[in-house]
Structures are given as structure tokens and as C-alpha cells.
Amino acid sequence: MDVLQLLFNAVTVIFVAATMFAAGLGATLPALRAVFGHLWLLVLVLLANLAAVPLLGWGIAALFGLPTASFIALLLIASSPGGPFGAKLGMVQNGDVAAGAAMQVLLAAVGSITFGPTANLLLQAANAGGGVVLDVPTLILTVAVLQLVPFAVGLIVRHYAPPTALSWHPAAATTSNVTFLIVLAGMLLGNWRDVITLIGSGSLLAGFVFSGLTFALGTALATGPRTRRTTMGGVAAVRNAGPALAAAGIAFGNQPAILGALAAVLLSGLAAAIPIAAMLSRRRAAPPHGSDHLPGPHTAGADRADAPRDKET
Known part of the structure; x- marks a missing residue:
């Protein structure tokens, strides 16, 4: 069991x-600067993902009267924005797509x-976790190192060696997708x-209701x-599993009940978000290219200084 746990942690x-x-x-500095250039979009998205969604998660957990493990799992997921999916x-x-990737x-x-x-804050306010208090400095350091350092390295490679970044990106994305499936399994x-x-x-x-309401x-x-607004809905609906898994390991010793609840919440959330996105797709033609979209990592010419900028409407 110890070997399996070590393998799980490594994956x-x-x-x-x-x-x-x-x-x-996959990111570019022009795309990230474009996000900061839309002040109200930035403020509202940060407000939604960092404040409103965590409170919504707490409310739904309380409304459904979830058992302790599921209550904790939903709070952890709700507190973790920026899921790659x-x-x-x-x-x-x-x-x-460009705005969604940059904001994610x-x-x-x-x-x-x-x-x-x-x-x-949520665990203490909700009196959840059996009195467990997260070691915030350790958690911040762990999550920041695991997320910010690889992201910074990738961004530097993309900025100074775009051909290398583009050639490496498929392998990195495949590794991410495969390991995510392994972790869920x-x-x-x-x-x-x-x-x-x-x-x-x-x-x-x-988890299903939480994802649907978060999308809205x-x-x-x-x-x-x-x-763009529905794309921001999709970004909000899919939360980041990485920090939640780190918290489950650091604060709760990878308790099976909490890990199982995390998997259940993540999967039920995807079961709500994917059909909503598919329904929106059926109502739309192929996405337009032009002034309605922020330049981003999936936009041809996004590295140019004259990449198109959209107008707030």
C-alpha cells in the first residue's frame, strides 16, 4: 500500500x-497582457473565481447536507480556480478560445x-475538517512551486524559443491529460x-449542481x-485538481474518503459542464477570427506586436 501511495503521489x-x-x-506575453488590458473583465473574473465560487461551494455543501468527506472535498474544489480543462x-x-486559455x-x-x-477560511467558517487547520505557508509553497515554476519555465521557453515551445507542447499536453486520467482512476x-x-x-x-451553477x-x-462570457463560464466551472490534491495529502494524509469524494465531485462536475458546452456549440458556427477575440496562445500571430485587440462591448 505504501508503494502504491508513493506512486500515486508521484503521478x-x-x-x-x-x-x-x-x-x-501555450501562453504568450501578448495574450497575458491583453487579459490585463480588459480591466472590468479581469476584475469580474477574479471576483467570480476567487470569492463567489468558493462561497457557492460552501452554500451547496450545506444545502445538500453532505457527509464530512464530501463537504471537505467540495470546499477544496471550490477554492481552487484555473482547471486546465x-x-x-x-x-x-x-x-x-484565446481569452479562455489566457484567463485559465x-x-x-x-x-x-x-x-x-x-x-x-472556508473549512474553519463551516466548522468542517474535524478541527484540521491547513498549514497555509506549506500549502502555498508546495502549490506555488508545483504550478508557478513549471509555468514560468514554459512561458520563458515560449517567449525566447517559440519553435521549441510549439514542438514540446503536444507532449506536455498529452502527459497532462494521461496523468490526470491516471490520478482520477x-x-x-x-x-x-x-x-x-x-x-x-x-x-x-x-457536484453536478455546483458545476452547472458555477458555469452560469x-x-x-x-x-x-x-x-467570451460563456467561455469564462466554462473556465469558472472546471476547477483545478492540483491544489485540492496537495491539500488532501498535506492536511488530511490522503484519507481514502476524501480522495474518493474529490474524484466524485470532479467527475460529476465535468458531467455537467461538458453537455452545457456541447449545447452552446450546436447553436454556433465556427468561432470567428477578428476583433471579438483576445490574442492568445492558440491565435496565429499572437506573438506579433500588432496582434489584434478586441473592444469591450
């Missing part, structure tokens, strides 16, 4: 680092710092008894064309 570290390294390889939902819905990496970077204090299979007990507890439904909240708290 989790690889997943988090590879995800942020791929994000850095959020940017992919922009592609699924034919949304503003920004939220993941900011969330590296805010996750610990936010989760700790490990949480489900390694804690299957705890997952089964969640079926009648309302935990799966709570992220869309409402955004500016610009509808394609």
Missing part, C-alpha cells in the same frame, strides 16, 4: 507540473497563492468503497460578446 506531482508547463508553453471547454463550445493560466497562477487561505479504484457510499449521499448531485455564475460575471 499527481507529474500531473500538476506537466499541466502548468504545458500552459506556459476549462480552457478546452472554450473549444468545445466554439467560444473565445492566470487563474491557475493566482490560485496557487489564494487557494490555501481561501480553503482554510487511482482515486476511484483505490477508494472504490468510499465512492460507492457516496452514491446515495447526494455528493454526486451536489462565471458567464454572468464577465464582459464582452456572448462567446
